[in-house]
Amino acid sequence: MPSHSVSALWNDLRNQAQHALDTEPTLATVFRQAVLDRPDFGCALAYRIGHALAENADQSHTLADRFAGIHHHAPQLAEAACSDLQAIVSRDPAFDTALEVFLFSKGFLALQAYRVGHDLQARGERLLAMFIQARCNERLGIDINPASRIGSGIMLDHGTGIVIGETAVVGDDVSILQGVTLGGTGKEGGDRHPKVRSGVMIGAGAKILGNIEIGEGAKVGAGSIVLHPVAPHTTVVGNPARQAGTPRHARPALDMDQSFDGDR
Incomplete structure (x- = not known):
């Protein structure tokens, strides 16, 4: 999928998050940390994955930084995530917006974690790839081998x-x-x-x-x-x-x- 589609989706997510901030202030921290405080879609994905899989706050920051670096060097990961997100919005009546999918669909989250793990596996970084698989299994109940x-x-x-x-x-x-x-x-x-x-x-x-x-x-x-x-x-x-x-x-x-x- 062309990169301009990722940019358009990212703009939509930010607009939806800003609107959600006004209508549901109880979740203001969630909207800011997951979307509004992030510079781009890849970094937002990296934060979501790191935050979901980490065992503590320090590890969350470490993983998010590492995954953001992977997304920076592999923009095809964000392109695939964009396609996945749009697929869920169009096929699953349980979700009304892209923001809902991004924040609350564990199937989407596990798939994006797999994509990072697959990239790591392909580059020979097997231990971190296996950590991602194991934590997705433990935290999300979804087991996808990175290979x-x-x-x-x-x-x-x-x-x-x-x-x-x-x-x-x-x-x-x-x-x-x-x-x-x-x-x-x-x-x-x-x-x-x-x-x-x-x-x-x-x-x-x-x-x-x-x-x-x-x-x-x-x-x-x-x-x-x-x-x-x-x-x-x-x-x-x-x-x-x-x-x-x-x-x-x-x-x-x-x-x-x-x-x-x-x-x-």
């Missing part, structure tokens, strides 16, 4: 209980609900996790196991156990998962329609 590869425009709806394994791949514009596992097969190593292509929607509690492909525009029903590849633009449900028709939309992640063909 996994995740695209942009992602929505982790609710977020609690999501597990994404080391060799998993998630394409762009994917929606994943709570309790979803993209897990391995129990092998000691190697490429052992699912490959979820763009536009896929994965319902709450679904377990997708092994190095299998979930094709573009597919839909996985809530509670399904998926052990075999799913063809593009196919709906699967059940344990074990079986085909149950085709999604009504080419990219079910975008419209979040969780009904099946038989529900018409």
Whole structure:
């Protein structure tokens, strides 16, 4: 996503935070520290991640400074975050504004923490990357391995209980609900996790196991156990998962329609 979109979103966030400061002064410190006192979107993200994961105030400042430096040298992190935030606003009726997502969506927060951890992992800074993963698990209940590869425009709806394994791949514009596992097969190593292509929607509690492909525009029903590849633009449900028709939309992640063909 082009950088001017990040700038536009940042301006919107600041305007919303200023308005919120006037209408809900009880949270004035939150609005100022998270948004209004920050120079740009990347620094604001760094503060949110550091503040959420730190064990104490000193560590919060140290982490925020470190993460701000990472964002400065890797502007693509803010671009992906911008796309994620816009995806949540457009798909999740529980949030009315970008500010609400930025401040209160733990799925968004965990995903941005993962993005920093992934950058660290790629540069060989494994210990801090693993610290981020562990603290997200402990504080947010979301476990994303920093070595996994995740695209942009992602929505982790609710977020609690999501597990994404080391060799998993998630394409762009994917929606994943709570309790979803993209897990391995129990092998000691190697490429052992699912490959979820763009536009896929994965319902709450679904377990997708092994190095299998979930094709573009597919839909996985809530509670399904998926052990075999799913063809593009196919709906699967059940344990074990079986085909149950085709999604009504080419990219079910975008419209979040969780009904099946038989529900018409």
